[in-house]
Amino acid sequence: MITVSIDTKPRDLRKMVEKLGRTFTKNHKRAMRRAAAEGLNRIQKRTSQGIDKNDQPFKGYTDTYAAFRKKKGRPVDKVTLIFTGRMRKSMQSGLRGQDGLIYFDSRAESKKAAMNNRKRPFFGLNKSDTRAIRDVYFKGLKL
Numbered sequence: 697m698i699t700v701s702i703d704t705k706p707r708d709l710r711k712m713v714e715k716l717g718r719t720f721t722k723n724h725k726r727a728m729r730r731a732a733a734e735g736l737n738r739i740q741k742r743t744s745q746g747i748d749k750n751d752q753p754f755k756g757y758t759d760t761y762a763a764f765r766k767k768k769g770r771p772v773d774k775v776t777l778i779f780t781g782r783m784r785k786s787m788q789s790g791l792r793g794q795d796g797l798i799y800f801d802s803r804a805e806s807k808k809a810a811m812n813n814r815k816r817p818f819f820g821l822n823k824s825d826t827r828a829i830r831d832v833y834f835k836g837l838k839l
Contacts, residue, residue, distance in 0.1 A: 725791060727836025732789035732796030734832040738825045739798065739818065740784060746774045749820035777818060783808050 739749075746754050754775035757765065762772040770779060778784060786805035789798050798819075800806035813819045821829070 723837045724794065727833045728794065728796040729789070729791055730836045731829045731833035732791070732798055735796070735821055735825060735829050736787060736789040736798050738821070738828060740787065743777055743784070743818045746776050748817050749822050749825075750817065751822065751824075754816040754818075775816065777812055777816065783812070 742749070742751075748754055754777070756762075757772060757775060765772050765779070768779075782802070783800070783805045786800045786802040787798065787809075788801050789796065791797065800809055809819055
């Protein structure tokens with residue numbers, strides 16, 4: 697599970713609260729929900745491209761697993777962590793209290809993701825992701 701939090705400098709936050717007033721608190725949940733969804737989308741897009749959370753290509757499949765994938769009619773040239781698509785479909789975003797979350801809604805898929813994440817770290821956010829999420833959050837506050 698990834699908790700999505702928005703880092704701001706206290707001075708920036710004070711300015712925003714003064715500027716937005718009640719709109720800030722009224723729109724927080726919607727903005728945080730959108731921010732978490734942006735994080736989820738970025739993880740899924742990057743994973744589909746065969747890129748880990750550090751913007752590096754995933755390590756290749758072992759010869760044994762590549763042969764298994766080929767036998768099942770799955771591509772072996774690019775590692776995308778997709779075999780059936782269940783793990784990816786299980787990845788969700790939402791809220792817990794005031795925090796945004798990115799999580800797996802299936803225990804089996806969560807375990808599978810944890811195993812994959814050890815060898816090919818995909819479930820996480822980098823600086824670029826964090827900046828984009830922050831921008832979506834602040835934009836959502838202003839709506």
